[in-house]
Amino acid sequence: MKKIEAIIKPFKLDEVREALSEIGIAGLTVTEVKGFGRQKGHTELYRGAEYVVDFLPKIKIEIVVNADQVDAAIEAIIKAARTGKIGDGKIFVMPVEQVVRIRTGETNEAAV
Numbered sequence: 001m002k003k004i005e006a007i008i009k010p011f012k013l014d015e016v017r018e019a020l021s022e023i024g025i026a027g028l029t030v031t032e033v034k035g036f037g038r039q040k041g042h043t044e045l046y047r048g049a050e051y052v053v054d055f056l057p058k059i060k061i062e063i064v065v066n067a068d069q070v071d072a073a074i075e076a077i078i079k080a081a082r083t084g085k086i087g088d089g090k091i092f093v094m095p096v097e098q099v100v101r102i103r104t105g106e107t108n109e110a111a112v
Helices: 010-022 067-081
Strands: 002-009 029-035 044-046 049-053 056-065 088-094
Touching: 002 010, 002 029, 010 056, 049 067, 056 088, 067 088
Parallel strands: none
Antiparallel strands: 002 056, 002 088, 029 056, 044 049
């Protein structure tokens, strides 16, 4: 099993969720996060004063999938989240050693 973490632009969340649902991935965790990469923030004007916004709002999506679903999930995320502009985000894939569903006690693939 693998855990996929994707950092995307906030307005792309619904499109990514729908794309993952279409390939059979029903469960995901969404967190509002802030960060920056090559964008390095931007400047804004507030009450006549200019200030720098270093950390931009992003969405982190976390899903756990079987190893055979990883490529399809990554492709779905890329297709739905890409705008072609800087700041589209990143996808990280990590191994998952064990999963336990608290309510039933099911483990691993049965718990995903």
